[in-house]
Structure formats: structure tokens, C-alpha cells
Amino acid sequence: MLNSTSNRPIDRDRPHPGTLTGRVWEIADEITREKGRRAERREVIERYVAENGNRNTAGTQYQYWKKHHEEPQSASTPALSGKLREVEPQPLKVASDGRVLIPLEMREAMVLGEDGRVTARVEAGELRLVSPAVAVRQIQARMQKFKKPGESIVDQFLAERRALWGEE
Numbered sequence: 001m002l003n004s005t006s007n008r009p010i011d012r013d014r015p016h017p018g019t020l021t022g023r024v025w026e027i028a029d030e031i032t033r034e035k036g037r038r039a040e041r042r043e044v045i046e047r048y049v050a051e052n053g054n055r056n057t058a059g060t061q062y063q064y065w066k067k068h069h070e071e072p073q074s075a076s077t078p079a080l081s082g083k084l085r086e087v088e089p090q091p092l093k094v095a096s097d098g099r100v101l102i103p104l105e106m107r108e109a110m111v112l113g114e115d116g117r118v119t120a121r122v123e124a125g126e127l128r129l130v131s132p133a134v135a136v137r138q139i140q141a142r143m144q145k146f147k148k149p150g151e152s153i154v155d156q157f158l159a160e161r162r163a164l165w166g167e168e
Contacts, residue, residue, distance in 0.1 A: 013068070014068065015061070020053065020054075020057060021057065021061050023048065023051070023053065024044060024048055024053070024057065024058050024061035024062060024065065025061060025064075025065045027039070027044050027047050027048055028044045028062060028065045028066075031043050031044060031047070036104070037104075038066070038069070038114065039062075041059065041062050041063075041066075044058055044062045044065075045058040045059055045062065070113070084109065084111070084134060084137070085108075085109045086109065087105050087106050087109045090103060090106070110129065110130075110131050110134060111131050111133040111134050111137075112131045112133075113131065113132065113133065117131070117132060118130060118131050119132075119135065
């Protein structure tokens with residue numbers, strides 16, 4: 001998306017403090033700290049509108065805030081290098097219908113998304129659950145050994161495509 005006044009791409013980084021859009025992000029951060037979980041869209045909009053803010057601005061900025069907080073971490077983060085947080089073993093109960101309540105600390109360490117989706121498998125009698133975010137990070141970490149310093153597979157791919165299409 002381009003900025004209509006400068007024709008430059010719009011940067012979806014955090015808005016400046018003290019601006020109307022920045023206030024939505026501040027509210028989302030406040031609710032997240034207060035509740036100990038990610039702020040929900042409805043909560044942010046209600047609080048912003050209570051401060052005489054525009055409902056549509058709140059909804060749009062909440063989506064940007066949420067996306068900003070869902071972006072994968074950079075390659076330099078410990079999570080990508082395979083050092084995800086660990087939680088001590090805890091006894092859990094499997095209900096007769098197969099349901100298991102996973103404590104918050106474990107869910108956070110699993111890097112679960114809001115939808116709570118996981119892939120489950122049983123290996124040697126052991127149930128293993130992995131979130132999509134962790135699965136991607138594990139694959140990225142395994143593939144690091146094949147990456148050559150200073151090499152960009154994406155740039156090579158694009159150069160090959162441009163040459164194929166006669167753009168270079």
C-alpha cells in the first residue's frame with residue numbers, strides 16, 4: 001500500500017505516541033498487560049470508543065497491532081536458533097472425553113496462536129503437540145546449515161525469474 005502524499009510504501013511499525021492511531025496501540029498494550037493475554041479486538045475498540053475515539057480507526061489499528069505482534073521473530077532471536085523456552089514437567093489430567101487443559105505457562109512456551117491450533121502425533125507412546133509457529137522455526141533452524149554467508153536464495157530466485165521473463 002502506498003502513502004497517498006509521498007507514494008512511498010506505508011510502514012506498519014508502531015505509530016508515534018500521542019497520536020490517535022498510537023493511542024489504539026497503547027490501549028492494546030495496556031489490556032494485554034492487565035489481562036496477561038493478548039488484548040481482544042472488542043476490548044480495544046470499546047475502550048478507545050469510550051475515550052471518544054472512532055470505532056473504525058480502532059478496528060483498523062487493532063488489526064495492524066495484532067499483525068505486528070504476530071510477525072515471526074528475526075533470525076537472531078533465540079527462538080529461531082532452537083532455544084525455545086522450556087517449562088518443567090507438570091501432571092495433567094486427561095478427561096474421559098480426551099480433553100486436556102494445558103496451563104497458560106505451557107501454552108505460552110508452545111508459542112500458540114489465538115486459534116490454538118497444533119499438530120499432534122504420538123511417538124513411542126508419547127503425545128507431542130507442536131504449534132505452527134514452532135514448526136516453522138524448527139524447520140528454519142534445520143535449514144540454516146545449508147545457507148551460505150551473504151547468500152540470498154530469494155534474490156537468486158528473483159534474478160532467475162527476471163532473466164527467464166526477459167526483464168534483465
